[in-house]
Each structure stands twice: as structure tokens, then as C-alpha cells.
Amino acid sequence: THTTSSPTPQTVTVTGAAGNIGYALLFRIASGQMLGTDTPVRLRLLEIPSAVRAAEGVAMELADSAFPLLASVDVTDDPATAFEGTTHALLVGARPRTAGMERADLLHANGGIFGPQGRAINDHADEAVRVVVVGNPANTNALIASAHAPDVPAERFTALTRLDHNRAVSQLAARAGVGVTDVDGITIWGNHSATQFPDLTHARVRVAGDDGGAPAWRPALDVVDRGWAADEFIPRVAKRGAEIIEVRGSSSAASAASATIDHMRDWSLGTGVDAEGAPRRTSAAVVSDGSYGVPEGLISSFPVTSDGSGAWTIAPGLGPDESLLPGEGGRLAATVAELEAERDAVRGLGLL
Ligand code: NAD
Ligand code: LMR
Numbered sequence: 001t002h003t004t005s006s007p008t009p010q011t012v013t014v015t016g017a018a019g020n021i022g023y024a025l026l027f028r029i030a031s032g033q034m035l036g037t038d039t040p041v042r043l044r045l046l047e048i049p050s051a052v053r054a055a056e057g058v059a060m061e062l063a064d065s066a067f068p069l070l071a072s073v074d075v076t077d078d079p080a081t082a083f084e085g086t087t088h089a090l091l092v093g094a095r096p097r098t099a100g101m102e103r104a105d106l107l108h109a110n111g112g113i114f115g116p117q118g119r120a121i122n123d124h125a126d127e128a129v130r131v132v133v134v135g136n137p138a139n140t141n142a143l144i145a146s147a148h149a150p151d152v153p154a155e156r157f158t159a160l161t162r163l164d165h166n167r168a169v170s171q172l173a174a175r176a177g178v179g180v181t182d183v184d185g186i187t188i189w190g191n192h193s194a195t196q197f198p199d200l201t202h203a204r205v206r207v208a209g210d211d212g213g214a215p216a217w218r219p220a221l222d223v224v225d226r227g228w229a230a231d232e233f234i235p236r237v238a239k240r241g242a243e244i245i246e247v248r249g250s251s252s253a254a255s256a257a258s259a260t261i262d263h264m265r266d267w268s269l270g271t272g273v274d275a276e277g278a279p280r281r282t283s284a285a286v287v288s289d290g291s292y293g294v295p296e297g298l299i300s301s302f303p304v305t306s307d308g309s310g311a312w313t314i315a316p317g318l319g320p321d322e323s324l325l326p327g328e329g330g331r332l333a334a335t336v337a338e339l340e341a342e343r344d345a346v347r348g349l350g351l352l
Helices: 020-030 049-064 103-124 138-147 162-176 226-238 240-248 254-269 331-348
Strands: 010-015 041-046 070-076 088-091 130-133 157-159 187-189 197-199 204-207 216-219 282-287 299-305
Touching: 010 020, 020 041, 020 049, 020 254, 041 049, 049 070, 088 103, 088 138, 088 254, 103 138, 103 331, 130 138, 130 254, 138 157, 138 282, 138 299, 138 331, 157 299, 162 187, 162 197, 162 204, 162 226, 162 254, 162 282, 187 331, 197 226, 197 331, 226 240, 254 282, 299 331
Parallel strands: 010 041, 010 088, 041 070, 088 130, 130 157
Antiparallel strands: 157 282, 187 197, 187 299, 204 216, 282 299
16 A cells, blocks of 8 residues: 655656557546545646647646646646656657667667756756656666756656566466466566566465465466466567557557556555565666666666655565576576667767
């Protein structure tokens, strides 16, 4: 359960507000699902000039919903205006990858967006600002934004891997034949990309006890077979974004919005404790302090908790035991190597 939130109005800026994720996100924020049902919100919608009119249409629909908590909605194409006094910045708008576009092209196009937005956050946002980057490549876009905000502590810049985490929870629960509240302890490591490492080393599943006894928590890798974990679970979760694009015809939007709500709610209100009083954990991409051998300064996904006071805490002692899984191993090292390569690429482009 979450602690009760402060009734002080919060200023939430959503970039790419006229896009697909924005449309699924804004109404949930306005209804109180992100910051609590007693916290008024002021929404700021940032768009590029050609999409401002569409964002104004979304603002009209927000008005038409008569949300009791919605104090105001402003639409702008000016980052300085959009981030004035912002407490929660949701950086969704990005240059999508189009056919034939290489990752380097994408990094370059997005550097032109996240550098200026980071600078505007630095100069205009509330000093307690929390930033989550959703637009891809999310980890490296967050790194670029943070690098342009020298006055904002680096732990205030995060990237979304909660969608990957939620996907992993759902896949494990389905395989084990239990509900999603009967699995915990999953970690997504590394990059929000196909190299990510969805890790079951410390995951648990709550299964019915022997002889009809009370349900009991058991290590996930004792409940599901390890061949499945290595050969099906990991690639299924890691490539789920591409699978959604293929099946749905466009990239995940409502699930991405839902994960963004989860990320910001848990960060702002705290992850709390489970029924046994143990801290609940989730996954988020946060700046590395060198934990788990991830080079300091990279924005990488870790097992995290939040007490609601400001920064996520990287949970210690939960390193992956890759020897449990058949196959090559080195998955954590591989996804971290990709993050380093992206960092080096944007550095080479002069974006850091
Ligand atoms: P979309 O194309 O529907 O919407 C993006 C919006 O961003 C557009 O309205 C566009 O005008 C706007 N935009 C572009 N540049 C902008 C800028 N400089 N400032 C403000 N707005 C700008 O895309 P979508 O489906 O909403 O997805 C948005 C991003 O989220 C994409 O990069 C997508 O790859 C990414 N994504 C991330 C995750 C994740 O888990 N991290 C999951 C799904 C999608
Ligand atoms: C997702 O994980 O669904 C997206 O990041 C996929 C994408 O490339 O937009």
C-alpha cells in the first residue's frame, strides 16, 4: 500500500502529448491514478508546432471529462513554458524509428530533442523534479537530458523499464499458472532494448502448498524449468515490443502508459512493503553508482525500491546467477556493453 500523498498541487509535464502513449496517459494522470486521488494536478502538454492543434484537442477532451483533480491544462510548443515549475516530467515525445533508420540515426535525431529539454528542465523545473524518459532509446535519451541539466541531481533522471518488468511478471505468472500478485522478485537489468536481461534468479512464485496446505513462496526457477527461462522467457520479454508492433500494427501505447503511471506512482508515493513486511521491489533505469559492476553514470535498469522521498534506491545483494540458466550467460555484461556503446556514440556526436 502507498503512503497518502500531499494535497499540494503537482505540475506534470507530458511531452509528445498528442501521440498514442500521451492519449492513454493523460486521462489516467488527471483521474488521480498516478499521484493519488487527493492530489490536484496541473497538466502541461508539450508538442512540436505541427501537433499543437491535436494536443489542444486532447486538452478539450480532458476538460470534457470534468476530472475533479485537474486544476489546469496548458498546451505549448515551448520547452521553457512547458517545464516551468514542473514536479513530474514525462518525456514521451521522441523521433520514432522509421524503416531503414539505423540506431545511430535515431540517437542523433533524439539528441536534438532531449538536450534542449534537459536544459529547460535544468532552468525551469521545480527543484524536486522527477523525470522519466519513455521515448526511445529511453536510457540514452535520459543520459542526454541529464547531461544538459547540471544543476539537477542525476538520480532525478530515469528511464522506463517498468513495461519490461510488467511483461516479465505477466509471462512468469502465466507459465506458473498463478496470478500476477503471486510472483515477485523479478529484475530487468540494463537497456530498454532487445539486449535487456529479464532475470529470475531471485524471483519467487506463490504456489499452493503440498496436500492442499497454505500457499507458499518458492524460487521461480524451481517452479518453472530453466530451459524455458533461458530459451523462451528471456527472448519473449526482451522482444515483446517488436512482437506488439508486429501483431498490433503499431508500438505498445496503453501498456507503456500504464507502466509509466506505475513508475511515477511508485517513485513518488513509495514502493511500500508486501504482506510479510518485506520491501516491495520493482525495476527502473536509474543512474548507476557502480552497483553490480555497471559503470558509474550509465542509466541502466536495476532492482529498485523507493521510499517516496526523492531518489530510487538500488536494492543490494540481488545479482544475477547466470550459471542457473543454460546457455551462454554474460547477459548482464552484454546489455551494459550496449549502453556503453550508445553512450560512446552520443558522446561522439557531441550530445553529451
Ligand atoms: P507517437 O508517434 O504516437 O507520438 C509521439 C509524439 O511525440 C508525437 O505526437 C510527436 O509530435 C511528439 N514529439 C516528437 N518530437 C517532439 C518534441 N521534440 N517535443 C515534444 N513532442 C514531440 O509515439 P508513441 O507511440 O506515443 O511513442 C512515443 C515514444 O515512446 C516512442 O519513442 C516509442 O518508441 C517509445 N516507447 C517506449 C516504451 C518504453 O517502454 N520505454 C514503450 C513503448 C513506446
Ligand atoms: C516497447 O517496448 O514496446 C517499445 O519500446 C517498442 C518500440 O520500439 O517502440
